[in-house]
Amino acid sequence: MIKRWASWAVKIALTGGALWYLQAKVDLGAAWNVGKSISPLMFLAAFLLQVVQVLICGGRWRLVLRGLGADLPFRQACELFCIGNFFGQILPGAVGGDAVRMWRTHRAGLSLTAAVNSVVIERIATVFGLILLAAACEPLLFDRLEGRFPEWVFPGLAVASAAGIAVFSLLDRLSVVLPGWRLVRGFIQLANDSRRIFFRPFRAVPILAVVVLGHINLAFVVYVLALGLNIDVSVVDCLVLVPPVILVATLPISMAGWGPREMAMITAFGFIGVSKEHATALSVLFGAVGVLISLPGGVFWLLSKREAAGESPQASDP
Numbered sequence: 001m002i003k004r005w006a007s008w009a010v011k012i013a014l015t016g017g018a019l020w021y022l023q024a025k026v027d028l029g030a031a032w033n034v035g036k037s038i039s040p041l042m043f044l045a046a047f048l049l050q051v052v053q054v055l056i057c058g059g060r061w062r063l064v065l066r067g068l069g070a071d072l073p074f075r076q077a078c079e080l081f082c083i084g085n086f087f088g089q090i091l092p093g094a095v096g097g098d099a100v101r102m103w104r105t106h107r108a109g110l111s112l113t114a115a116v117n118s119v120v121i122e123r124i125a126t127v128f129g130l131i132l133l134a135a136a137c138e139p140l141l142f143d144r145l146e147g148r149f150p151e152w153v154f155p156g157l158a159v160a161s162a163a164g165i166a167v168f169s170l171l172d173r174l175s176v177v178l179p180g181w182r183l184v185r186g187f188i189q190l191a192n193d194s195r196r197i198f199f200r201p202f203r204a205v206p207i208l209a210v211v212v213l214g215h216i217n218l219a220f221v222v223y224v225l226a227l228g229l230n231i232d233v234s235v236v237d238c239l240v241l242v243p244p245v246i247l248v249a250t251l252p253i254s255m256a257g258w259g260p261r262e263m264a265m266i267t268a269f270g271f272i273g274v275s276k277e278h279a280t281a282l283s284v285l286f287g288a289v290g291v292l293i294s295l296p297g298g299v300f301w302l303l304s305k306r307e308a309a310g311e312s313p314q315a316s317d318p
Contacts, residue, residue, distance in 0.1 A: 026266070026276045034229060035281035042228025043285070049221045050293040053214060057081050060210040064122045067203040068193050070114040072105070079300045080104050084119075086297025089290070098123060104304070113186075117193045124165065125197070127247065129211030131157045134243040140236045141272075169194040215243055225285050231278050233269070241268040245283075261287060 058078035065071050072080070083104055088097025098119050105115035135154035142151065171191040198204050219238040226233045248264040249257030265283035266276050274282075 026280050028280070031277040031280040031284075034278055035285055037229060038225070038281075038285060039228035042224050043289070046221045046224045046228070046285075046289050047292060049217055049224065050289050053217050053221070054078055054082060054085075054293065056210060056214040056217060060125070060207060060214065061118065061122050063203075063207045063210060064118045064125070064197060065110075065114065067197045067200075067207070068114055068118055068121075070110050070118065072108065072110070076108065079297075079304075080108065082294070082297035083301045083304070084297070086294045086301060089294045104301075113189055117190050120190060121194055121197050124168070124194075125207050125211050126214075127250070128161050128165065129208050130215055130243045130247050131161050132208070133212050133215050134240060137236065137240040141240045165194070165198050169198055215246070218242060218246060221289065222282065222286055225282055225289070229278060229281060229285075231274055231282060233272065233274065237269075237272055241271070244268055258287060 055078060058074060058081050061081060062072060062074060062077050065077070080101055084097040084101030086097070087100040091097060091100075102112075102115045102119050105119070106112045110118075131154065135158040138151070138154045169191050172188040196203070197207065216239065219242040220235070222242045223233065223235055223238040226238070245261060245264040245268050249261035251257075251260065262280055262283040265286075266279040269279040269282070270276070
C-alpha cells in the first residue's frame, strides 16, 4: 500500500513539476488563445480519427490473442480496449489501464496467462512499432533537422529494441538458474508466448503492420489538429515527430502523460520552427481528444459491472 501511494506521489510530483516548468517557459495566455482558435470541423475530424484508432487497436490486440491461441469477438476486444484506455486516463501512466484490461479480459473468460501476456506483448509491439516508424521516416527530415538532432538516435533505438525483444523472449532460460519460483514460471510462459509472436514472421509482420498503421493514424490526428490551428507543418513532419512524443507520453512517469507530453511536443516541433505556444496548444488539444475518446470506456465498464451484478448479485468485481 505504501509503495503504491509513493508511486502515485512521485508521478503527481513529476506531472506537477513538468506543468510548472511549462508555465515558466511558455506564455500560457497566448497558448490558450491559440487553442481557442481551433476549427471545430478539424477538431471533429481529429475525434473521428481517434474513433478509427480504437478499431485499429482492437484489431491489433486480436491478432496477438490469435497468435497465442486465444481470441475475443472484435466488438468485445474494442470494448475492453476502451475500458483500459479510460483507466489509463485516470491512473498514472498507461500501466494502470493495461492492468485493468488484463483483469477485465480474464473476467471475460480468457485464462489469466492469455490475458496478461497478450496485453504485455501488444504493448511491446506498440512501442517497437513507434520506434520503427520514427526510424523509417527520420531521413525525410534530415534537411530540416541537420545539426540539431543526432541522426543515429532512432536507428539506434530500433536496433536496441530488437535486441531487447530477443533477450526478453529468452527469459525462460531463468528456469535453469531459479527453478521452481512461481514468478519465474510466469516469465517462462511470457517468453514462450513472445517467441510465438515475434520469432514467427507470419504473425509478427501483420501485427507490426497494424501497429504502424495505428501510429500513422495518430500522426494524422495531430496533423489535422495542426491544420485547425493554422500551424505550418506537413504530414511528414508529423510522421517523424509525433511517435517520440507518444513514446514519452506512454511512460509511466506522469498522470496520463500530461506534462511530459507537452514538453516533448514543444521540443519535437521546435525543431521545425513551431512556437512553444502553438506546440503547447497542439499538445493539449491532442490530449483533450484522447480524453474524449476514452469516455465510452467508462460507460462500457459501468455497463459490465451492472451485467455482472445482475448475473451474480453476491459476486464482487473490483
